[in-house]
Amino acid sequence: MSELRRKGLWIVVIGLMLVGGTLFATSFWKSETSIKPPLPTVRVGSVTAEVKQSTFCWSNGGEAVCEDHGLPEANDLQLVPVEPGAEIAVEFHAEPANASFHRIIDGELVWSEPVVPDEPGVYLFETGGEWPRGDSRYVFGVEVEE
Structure with a gap:
């Protein structure tokens, strides 16, 4: 050759x-x-919070992906300043079945109303639900300043 x-x-x-x-x-x-599941829009009073994907299992046709994420610490999230007692509105891409809303306190999920506490401090939240394509959890954080 x-x-x-x-x-x-x-x-x-x-x-x-x-x-x-x-x-x-x-x-x-x-x-x-x-x-990946679509992220929701989270409004806290007049402010939009940055939402991060947390644990999920999601399918698309014949494929499916599951990811397991631990609960975040405050420095893992971009905190937005909010007013004390502000209402939290979560807009999902579609209405979920079995929707839930929690505060993250000392690394634990605690059921909560979607309202920011009145006291100054940093607050972390977790929300999510189930859809025909799977289930997904989302996390975000806020800071009530003095």
Whole structure:
């Protein structure tokens, strides 16, 4: 086999590997992002809180993904300043079955009304529910300033 043909063969092999790797990476990335549940919008009084995805199991056709997340600490979240006693409104992408709302106190979930306490401090919350495609939990935090 001539040197020119051998170089041409290697170029074809490397080209096929690059194309195959790119297609694999693209399909892997696409399937991962398309299976996550949509984030809700959380309004605390007149402020919109930053919501982070927490534990979920979500399906898309024949694929499903489950992720387990521990409860966050205050420094894991972007806290928004809010007024004492502000009402919390959660808008999901669709109405969930078995919706719940909790405060996170000392690393534990405690059932709560969706209202910010009156006392100054940092407050973490967890909410979520079940939908036909799966279940999902979300977390966010607020700070009541003095």
